[in-house]
């Protein structure tokens with residue numbers, strides 16, 4: 362195992378597990394990978410991290426990959442941290458950044474988790490992986506499975522965006538469209554596990570995707586020179602990003618690598634049509650209730666039930682953060698507005714974060730001079746189906762153009778979506 366991994370541990374009740382084995386969950390709840398941070402402390406030098414190639418793998422002392430094990434990688438580069446003064450001004454903030462995860466292979470941050478999960482699964486001898494997914498996880502899983510030489514089985518609701526269906530199929534996965542919801546897809550994967558010999562790489566159903574997502578937090582800390590921002594907004598579905606980043610911050614703090622002990626306030630952003638975590642947060646519950654008829658244009662956060670619900674709620678509590686739900690109209694409005702303001706290719710999930718940010722600034726929960734980071738978890742290109750291109754004005758090549766009319770019928774995207 363990773364040089365400094367000590368053991369694995371149930372997130373629910375702390376039960377310990379030996380590290381050198383293929384593990385999934387305990388009592389249907391996720392496992393943490395634990396490190397001997399004292400031993401790691403002696404080995405880690407941040408200046409040495411900085412000298413390594415700029416990829417998510419540079420933090421190897423805090424990753425589970427055993428020395429000498431070949432990584433399943435498509436080149437997961439450190440993603441840009443972009444200052445956003447224009448969008449910041451529109452929202453009333455002086456210090457706003459976007460961490461732009463759309464630069465990753467397969468166009469979303471899902472790559473981080475799949476690269477790590479499949480590296481570890483292959484190490485433990487897995488040959489066939491399966492996943493229920495409504496979006497980017499399927500495309501990423503298919504690509505990394507191809508890279509790993511594994512067989513990929515993917516079950517998607519019939520209404521999954523065509524881009525996600527196509528990218529999975531193009532990468533050679535066996536793709537099935539299920540006339541039902543993501544939960545129905547999950548049931549098929551569970552039922553077929555024994556007969557088909559599948560290993561389930563669903564969110565938090567194996568322990569290593571989380572370690573891949575953790576690198577978002579490690580990168581962010583390095584990009585901020587080990588002094589973390591005040592607030593982080595994250596579009597929350599299954600929760601790996603939120604939980605993984607918080608795990609990164611706590612490990613860095615324990616290692617004494619942060620120049621400021623105070624960790625960021627974490628904000629979980631969901632869509633009104635599917636907000637189980639927001640609901641549980643507002644009601645002070647330990648676990649979330651599954652959402653019926655979940656719906657939102659932000660398909661990445663259309664997750665009606667999550668096995669890591671209590672872990673997300675712990676992060677919100679421990680970080681003195683909060684959970685916010687925003688309606689689809691606001692999501693679409695801010696997706697186009699933010700993309701037009703900065704030229705960053707915002708996905709609707711990140712648009713939801715901007716909408717939530719606007720509210721939190723207006724409510725005074727975030728002060729104008731605080732340092733704020735929004736995660737752009739994927740690129741807008743994956744969501745072409747949301748933009749009504751068919752409504753754009755048409756011109757004929759020979760047509761005489763009335764320039765006033767041209768101006769009148771022109772259609773700046775940020776005004777209508």
Ligand SMILES: *Cc1c(COP(=O)(O)O)cnc(C)c1O
Nearest residue numbers: 497598599600601602661710738
């Ligand atoms: C999967 C996904 C999310 C939610 O991710 P979690 O970390 O599992 O909560 C957010 N945005 C996009 C674009 C996604 O694909």
